[in-house]
Amino acid sequence: MRVSPLLAALAALAAVLLVPPLLSSGDSDSAGLRGLRVLVPNSPGGGYDITARTAVKAIEDSGLSSGVEVFNLPGAGGTVGLGRLVNERGNDKLLMSMGLGVVGSVYTNKSPSSLANTTPIAKLIEEPDIVVVSKDSPYTDLAGLIAAWKANPGAVPVGGGSSPGGPDHLAPMLMAKAVGLAPKDVNYVPFDGGGELLASVLGGKVAFGVSGIGEYRDQIQAGELRVLAVTSGKRIPGVDAPTLQESGVDVDFTNWRGIVAPPGITDTARDRLVKLLSDLHASGAWRGALERNGWTDAFQTGPEFGRFLAAENARVADVLRELGLA
Amino acid sequence: MDSFNQLMSGFGTALTLTHLLLAAIGVLLGTFIGVLPGIGPAMAVALLLPVTYGLEPTGAFIMFAGIYYGGMFGGSTTSILLNTPGESAAVVAAIEGNPMARKGRGSQALAAAAIGHFVGGLIGTTLLVLLAPTVAALAVDIGAPDYFAIMVLAFTAVTSVLGSSRVRGFAALLIGLVIGLVGLDEMTGQQRLTFGSLQLADGIDVVIVAVGLFAVGESLWVALHLRRRPAQPIPVGRAWLGRDDLRRAWKPWLRGPLIGFPFGALPAGGAEIPTFLSYAVEKRLSRNKAEFGHGAIEGVAGPEATASASAAGTLVSMLTLGLPTTAVAAVMLAAFQQYGIQPGPLLFQREPTLVWGLIASLFVGTVLLLVLNLPLAPVWVKLLKIPRPYLYAGILFFAAVGAYAVSGQVADLLVLFVIGLIGLAMRRYGLPVLPAVLGVILGPAAEQQMRRALQLSDGSLIGLVNTPFSIVVYAIVAAVLLWPVVAAVRKRGAERAVTKV
Numbered sequence: 064m065r066v067s068p069l070l071a072a073l074a075a076l077a078a079v080l081l082v083p084p085l086l087s088s089g090d091s092d093s094a095g096l097r098g099l100r101v102l103v104p105n106s107p108g109g110g111y112d113i114t115a116r117t118a119v120k121a122i123e124d125s126g127l128s129s130g131v132e133v134f135n136l137p138g139a140g141g142t143v144g145l146g147r148l149v150n151e152r153g154n155d156k157l158l159m160s161m162g163l164g165v166v167g168s169v170y171t172n173k174s175p176s177s178l179a180n181t182t183p184i185a186k187l188i189e190e191p192d193i194v195v196v197s198k199d200s201p202y203t204d205l206a207g208l209i210a211a212w213k214a215n216p217g218a219v220p221v222g223g224g225s226s227p228g229g230p231d232h233l234a235p236m237l238m239a240k241a242v243g244l245a246p247k248d249v250n251y252v253p254f255d256g257g258g259e260l261l262a263s264v265l266g267g268k269v270a271f272g273v274s275g276i277g278e279y280r281d282q283i284q285a286g287e288l289r290v291l292a293v294t295s296g297k298r299i300p301g302v303d304a305p306t307l308q309e310s311g312v313d314v315d316f317t318n319w320r321g322i323v324a325p326p327g328i329t330d331t332a333r334d335r336l337v338k339l340l341s342d343l344h345a346s347g348a349w350r351g352a353l354e355r356n357g358w359t360d361a362f363q364t365g366p367e368f369g370r371f372l373a374a375e376n377a378r379v380a381d382v383l384r385e386l387g388l389a
Numbered sequence: 390m391d392s393f394n395q396l397m398s399g400f401g402t403a404l405t406l407t408h409l410l411l412a413a414i415g416v417l418l419g420t421f422i423g424v425l426p427g428i429g430p431a432m433a434v435a436l437l438l439p440v441t442y443g444l445e446p447t448g449a450f451i452m453f454a455g456i457y458y459g460g461m462f463g464g465s466t467t468s469i470l471l472n473t474p475g476e477s478a479a480v481v482a483a484i485e486g487n488p489m490a491r492k493g494r495g496s497q498a499l500a501a502a503a504i505g506h507f508v509g510g511l512i513g514t515t516l517l518v519l520l521a522p523t524v525a526a527l528a529v530d531i532g533a534p535d536y537f538a539i540m541v542l543a544f545t546a547v548t549s550v551l552g553s554s555r556v557r558g559f560a561a562l563l564i565g566l567v568i569g570l571v572g573l574d575e576m577t578g579q580q581r582l583t584f585g586s587l588q589l590a591d592g593i594d595v596v597i598v599a600v601g602l603f604a605v606g607e608s609l610w611v612a613l614h615l616r617r618r619p620a621q622p623i624p625v626g627r628a629w630l631g632r633d634d635l636r637r638a639w640k641p642w643l644r645g646p647l648i649g650f651p652f653g654a655l656p657a658g659g660a661e662i663p664t665f666l667s668y669a670v671e672k673r674l675s676r677n678k679a680e681f682g683h684g685a686i687e688g689v690a691g692p693e694a695t696a697s698a699s700a701a702g703t704l705v706s707m708l709t710l711g712l713p714t715t716a717v718a719a720v721m722l723a724a725f726q727q728y729g730i731q732p733g734p735l736l737f738q739r740e741p742t743l744v745w746g747l748i749a750s751l752f753v754g755t756v757l758l759l760v761l762n763l764p765l766a767p768v769w770v771k772l773l774k775i776p777r778p779y780l781y782a783g784i785l786f787f788a789a790v791g792a793y794a795v796s797g798q799v800a801d802l803l804v805l806f807v808i809g810l811i812g813l814a815m816r817r818y819g820l821p822v823l824p825a826v827l828g829v830i831l832g833p834a835a836e837q838q839m840r841r842a843l844q845l846s847d848g849s850l851i852g853l854v855n856t857p858f859s860i861v862v863y864a865i866v867a868a869v870l871l872w873p874v875v876a877a878v879r880k881r882g883a884e885r886a887v888t889k890v
Contacts, residue, residue: 106716112435113723136797139573139590143798146587171578172590217847227578252844253575255657261712262656266529268845281711281733355729388578 096128102159104144106137114320115160121348140168149176151325155332162320167228170383183369185340186321189361190275191295192234205291205310216248222269224260230318234273236382237314399745415452419459429476430460431716446728451750469498473604477595478660478696485688499766505693510755512646513701524654525709533842538862540835546669552821561820565828588800598829601805602822604788606812608781638690645694653702660699661830667695
C-alpha cells in the first residue's frame with residue numbers, strides 16, 4: 064500500500080499539533096475496548112516503547128480496536144510507570160508494556176510496587192542475548208573464554224548495555240554462577256544502551272560483551288564481531304553459534320517483553336484484554352511486525368504468563384541478593 | 390570520486406519536490422519543537438515516528454534529518470532571547486547570546502547562531518562525506534581512559550567561566566556536581582541522594598537544571614527587583630550583522646565544526662562538551678576578552694557552529710557502525726529497524742540511494758534552515774518587546790510546560806522550582822550560574838568514565854593513562870595549566886634582563 068507523500072506530510076503536520084503531551088483518545092469499536100491506553104514505562108524510542116507502538120499499530124491495522132493511546136511515563140527503570148499502574152487499581156482501560164528489565168529494577172530501585180501486584184495479560188516476544196567478542200579477540204570459542212574468566216575474573220571485564228539488574232547484567236551473572244564463579248567477582252562494566260557497548264567490544268576494550276542481538280546483526284554479518292554463544296535454549300536462525308547449554312554452561316536466558324494490566328480488574332475485563340492480545344497474535348499485521356523487527360514470537364497468556372513472571376522474579380531476586388542489590 | 394558521483398545522485402533524490410517539501414516541513418517542525426524547553430529533537434523525532442510509517446524510508450529520513458537540524462537551532466533561539474535553553478546543547482549559547490539580546494543585539498545573536506548552524510552543518514556534512522569510514526574506525530579506538538582525559542581537559546577549561554571570584558565560581562561548580570550525583574549509581578545500582586524517591590532515581594535532567602537555574606532563577610530575581618526599576622521592555626536594535634560582527638564571527642564559525650564534528654562521532658561524545666570547549670577556545674583566542682560575559686558575538690558563533698557539526702558527526706557513527714551516540718540517533722536507529730534497514734558497515738553498499746539521499750538532504754536542510762530562519766530572526770526578537778512582567782510570566786509558563794513535558798510528572802515541576810530557588814539564591818549571593826550547569830554535565834560523565842577505565846584495568850591506576858590519546862590530552866592539560874606560570878617566569882626573566890642592562 065502506498066500513501067501519497069503529500070498526504071502523509073500533511074498528516075505529519077496534523078500529528079505534531081495533536082501528539083505532544085495531551086493526546087486525545089478516540090472512541091469507537093466494541094464496548095469495553097474503547098479508549099484503551101498503553102503506558103510505556105521508558106522513554107520514546109526505547110524497547111518497551113517500540114514494542115507498544117508496534118503492537119498498537121498492528122491492533123489498529125487489523126481492526127481489533129481503534130483510537131488506542133500510547134503514552135510514556137519513564138523513570139527509574141520502569142518502576143515509576145509500574146507504580147502508576149498499580150495505583151490505577153481496577154482500571155480495565157489501561158495496559159503497560161514491560162519486560163525483564165522491570166523485574167530487576169523493582170529491586171535496584173527499591174520500588175514499593177512489584178509485578179506481583181499487577182494482572183498479567185500476555186508475554187509477546189523474546190530476544191536472546193549473545194556472548195560476543197571482536198574478530199581480533201584471542202577467544203575463539205566459549206570454552207577458552209570461560210577458562211580465562213575462571214582463572215582471573217577481574218582481568219576479563221564483561222560489558223553489557225544495561226545497568227545492574229537489567230538483562231545484560233543478569234545474563235553474565237547467571238553464567239558466572241553456572242561455571243562456579245561468585246557473581247560478586249564478575250567485573251561487569253555497564254554502558255549506556257547498546258551503542259557505546261558495541262564500540263567497546265569492537266575496540267577490544269572489554270574482554271567480551273553480552274547484549275541483545277538487535278543492533279549487532281549487521282556487524283556479525285560483516286565479520287567484525289564473533290558470536291561465541293547465544294544465551295537462549297535454542298539457536299538463533301542466521302547466527303552461527305551454539306547455545307550456552309550446548310557449550311556446557313547450564314543457563315537458559317532470554318530477554319522478553321509483555322503486557323500487564325492494573326490489579327483488581329474483573330475476570331471479564333481480564334479475559335477481554337487477553338482475547339485482544341490473542342487476536343493481535345493471530346493477525347497478519349503482527350506477524351509482519353515480528354519479522355521486520357527480528358523478534359522471536361513467545362506468546363503466553365494469563366495464568367501461564369503469571370507463573371512465568373513469578374519464576375523470573377525468583378531467579379532475578381536470587382542473583383541480585385548475592386550482589387547485595389536485593 | 391565515486392562518493393562524489395553518488396552524492397550527486399543523492400541530490401537527485403533529495404531535490405525532488407516531495408522530498409524538498411518534507412525537508413522543509415521537518416526543519417520548520419524541528420525549529421518550533423526545539424523552541425519549547427524540555428521537548429528536544431529526540432522526543433520530536435520519536436513522537437513523529439509513527440506518523441512517518443506511511444512514507445517511504447527515504448522521505449521519512451529526510452524529514453527526520455530536517456527535524457534534527459531544526460531542533461538543534463530552535464533550542465538556541467530561546468537560549469539567546471529568553472535565557473531558557475531549549476535543549477542541553479544550547480546551554481552555552483545563552484552565556485553570550487542572552488546578554489547580547491538584552492543590549493538590543495538579539496537579532497545579531499540569532500543571525501550569528503543561524504549562520505553558525507549553517508556553516509557548522511555544511512562543514513560537518515562535508516566531513517561526513519569525506520571522512521565517514523576513517524572517523525568511524527577511529528571512534529571505536531577511543532575508550533574510557535581517553536574520555537576521562539577529555540573530561541579533565543573540560544574541567545580545566547571551566548576556569549574560564551568562573552567569573553570574577555574564583556571562590557564563588559568553584560562553589561557554583563560544586564553545587565552542580567552535587568546535583569549531578571542525584572540518582573542511581575550507574576556502575577553498581579546503589580541509590581544516591583534520592584531520599585527514597587523513585588522520581589529522582591534517574592537523576593535530574595540537565596535541561597531541567599539549566600531551565601531552573603537560568604530561566605526560573607532569573608524570573609524570580611527580576612520579579613523581586615522589578616518594583617525598584619521601571620518596567621521597560623528590552624530594546625530591540627538593528628536587524629542585521631554589521632561588518633564588525635562578521636569580522637569577529639567568521640573565524641569562530643570555521644573553528645567550531647572542527648571541535649564539534651569529532652565529538653559527535655564519538656560514542657560518548659555528544660554536543661554539550663564540545664560546545665563548551667568551543668566557548669573556552671573562543672574566549673582564549675578573542676581580542677575582545679573583556680566583552681566575554683557581556684555579549685561577545687564570538688561566544689555565540691563558535692558554539693553554535695560546533696553544535697551543528699556535532700549533529701553531523703553523530704550520523705557518521707550511526708550510518709557506518711550502527712552506533713547511536715545521541716538520543717536522536719538512537720531514535721533514528723529504531724526507525725531504521727522499523728523499515729527493516731540495519732545500519733552498520735554494510736549499509737552504504739546495501740542502501741546507497743537511501744544513505745546518499747539522506748546525506749544530500751542534510752545539505753538541503755542546512756540551506757533551508759538558513760533561508761527560513763534569517764528572515765525570522767527579527768520576528769523572534771519582537772518577543773522581547775513584550776513588557777517584562779508578561780515576558781517573564783511567559784518564560785515561567787514555557788519553562789514549566791517544558792519540564793512537565795519531559796515525562797509528564799508533577800515531581801519534575803517541583804524539582805524545577807526547587808532548582809529555580811537555588812538559582813535565585815545563587816544570584817542573590819553573586820554565584821555564577823554557568824559553572825553549576827557544567828558541573829551537572831561534566832560531573833556524572835567524568836565519574837562514569839573514570840570508574841569504567843579503572844574497572845577495565847581491574848583497579849590499576851595505569852588504566853587511566855595507558856593510551857596514546859589520553860597521554861596527548863593530558864599533555865595539553867598540563868600545557869594549558871602551566872602556560873600562565875611559564876609566561877610569568879619568562880616575563881620576569883625578561884624584566885630582570887632589562888634592568889641589568
